Amino acid sequence: MNLIEILFWVVVIVSVTFFLLGLKSQKGKPKGLVDGQLADCGAAPNCVSSEADTQPEKVVPPLRCTMAEAKAAVQATGGIITTDSDDYVSATYMSKLFKFVDDVELRKDGDVVQIRSSSRVGYSDRGMNRKRVAAIRAQLGANLPPEV
Incomplete structure (x- = not known):
């Protein structure tokens, strides 16, 4: 195999992997409330939360x-509401290329x-x-405090 063939197969394998991960993310669901609060972000750096009190690098203001x-x-920023009650809402966002879903x-x-917000x-x-x-x-406007 020459270098071009190797690069071709690497691109194919990476593309298929991302496609399959995108499909997997579409079958998931949001974490929901845990003891009346938003779920913890966990260890991966793919989440931010206004209730992430133990991980300062993941904190955003409410x-x-x-x-x-x-x-x-x-909704104005592209989210699709999937759960809607008086005190809890979940929405999904989907990436364009590989269709990854974030909540x-x-x-x-x-x-x-x-x-x-989490992947x-x-x-x-x-x-x-x-x-x-x-x-x-x-989108909400200038009446909100600036991001930390």
Whole structure:
């Protein structure tokens, strides 16, 4: 085999692997609430949460808005609402190329909305979930506190 053939097969194997991971992520579901709070982010750096109190690198501030405003901002940024109640909302975002699914979860907490954004599969998200929360925050407007 020459170098071009080897590169071809590497690209094919990597593409198939990402395609299969994308399919796997489509069959998952959001973590949901755990003891009345958003689920912990875990060890992988592919999640941010306003309730990530034990991992400072994963913390984002809660949203200072109503649940209706937060839902509208999620939808305006490309999220598809999958669960909708008065105090909990989950939504999915899908990547264009390999169809990876990420979850955004919202929990009403007094006068703020707690938020969690996480990838269903993989290890790193290259900061995508933090950027998604920033986009939702920007959609909500200037009345929100700046991101930490």
